[in-house]
Amino acid sequence: MEKTIGFIGAGNMAKAMIGGILQAKILPPEKVFLSNPHKEKLEAMKKEFGVQITLDNKEVAQRADILVLSVKPYLYSKVIQEIKDEIQQYTILVNIAAGVSIESIEQTFAKKVKVVRVMPNTPAQVGEAMSCVCVNKEVTKEELQEVMDIFHSFGEAEVIDENLMDVATGVSGSSPAYVYLFIEALADGAVLEGMPREKAYKLAAQAVLGSAKMVLESKEHPAKLKDQVCSSGGTTIEAVACLEKNYFRSTVIQAVQTATQKSKEMGKK
Ligand SMILES: NC(=O)C1=CN([C@@H]2O[C@H](COP(=O)(O)OP(=O)(O)OC[C@H]3O[C@@H](n4cnc5c(N)ncnc54)[C@H](OP(=O)(O)O)[C@@H]3O)[C@@H](O)[C@H]2O)C=CC1
Numbered sequence: 559m560e561k562t563i564g565f566i567g568a569g570n571m572a573k574a575m576i577g578g579i580l581q582a583k584i585l586p587p588e589k590v591f592l593s594n595p596h597k598e599k600l601e602a603m604k605k606e607f608g609v610q611i612t613l614d615n616k617e618v619a620q621r622a623d624i625l626v627l628s629v630k631p632y633l634y635s636k637v638i639q640e641i642k643d644e645i646q647q648y649t650i651l652v653n654i655a656a657g658v659s660i661e662s663i664e665q666t667f668a669k670k671v672k673v674v675r676v677m678p679n680t681p682a683q684v685g686e687a688m689s690c691v692c693v694n695k696e697v698t699k700e701e702l703q704e705v706m707d708i709f710h711s712f713g714e715a716e717v718i719d720e721n722l723m724d725v726a727t728g729v730s731g732s733s734p735a736y737v738y739l740f741i742e743a744l745a746d747g748a749v750l751e752g753m754p755r756e757k758a759y760k761l762a763a764q765a766v767l768g769s770a771k772m773v774l775e776s777k778e779h780p781a782k783l784k785d786q787v788c789s790s791g792g793t794t795i796e797a798v799a800c801l802e803k804n805y806f807r808s809t810v811i812q813a814v815q816t817a818t819q820k821s822k823e824m825g826k827k
């Protein structure tokens with residue numbers, strides 16, 4: 559790719575995306591720019607990835623063709639005010655913040671600006687992200703394609719309507735955390751039954767990975783795949799009955815709903 563990419567904010571999501579981009583070799587580290595208020599964090603990122611670092615957000619805004627605002631949502635307006643004058647006609651601003659709409663970003667600029675809104679997730683770091691993307695009307699088809707190429711380089715990416723961004727946050731942006739809780743709990747159960755902890759994490763994580771792959775690759779309904787595991791009068795149906803009794807599915811449904819509502823509320827502020 560000819561373009562440069564910049565990240566303002568060197569936190570969890572920037573690290574995951576930079577890791578994914580460099581692993582996929584879609585851009586060399588010299589074309590990746592990164593700013594953050596703390597030098598130690600920047601130096602650690604330079605050491606790990608070899609990217610270009612600076613304490614100055616404006617410098618990243620000047621050097622990036624594609625500029626990812628990877629700060630917390632409440633800092634968006636402050637950072638945009640700071641870098642506003644550095645944004646060129648060709649700059650593509652990438653908004654990855656939960657609850658921050660395209661319109662709210664457009665309103666901060668007194669000029670036309672290209673905005674891409676994305677909800678990625680941290681498995682970007684291992685090339686297995688799910689990223690949901692939408693754009694404003696200033697972004698051309700070719701530019702959308704370039705942005706999609708970046709997000710495809712570290713996982714799956716899909717264009718969705720902006721009105722689905724809050725629920726995309728609930729079901730994929732936030733959900734790695736729910737899955738880690740599940741893996742941790744599976745492993746705790748195994749430890750309780752006498753398995754060494756490291757082995758328990760491996761068995762639990764591989765079972766989750768394999769099951770997810772089955773859903774994606776077999777294209778079967780998850781209920782059918784579940785039925786294939788549940789032998790009549792066997793072990794699994796006992797565990798499934800226990801999960802149902804304790805509102806497992808209902809709790810997960812409510813968790814997705816809660817995250818979605820929170821994203822909507824954040825967008826109203
Ligand atoms: N984490 C996730 O799984 C996902 C996050 N997102 C979105 O990504 C964005 C970033 O989240 P995440 O990476 O988790 O957050 P982090 O807190 O991990 O990272 C934010 C970074 O921004 C830095 N920062 C703070 N103030 C400034 C500033 N004025 N200028 C430049 N950098 C600054 C922080 O620096 P320091 O800590 O050194 O003060 C920190 O390194 C959020 O908007 C979030 O909604 C979207 C999808 C998934």
Ligand SMILES: O=C(O)[C@@H]1CCC=N1
Binds near residue numbers: 656727731732
């Ligand atoms: O918790 C958050 O608000 C961010 C957005 C999705 C994942 N992390």
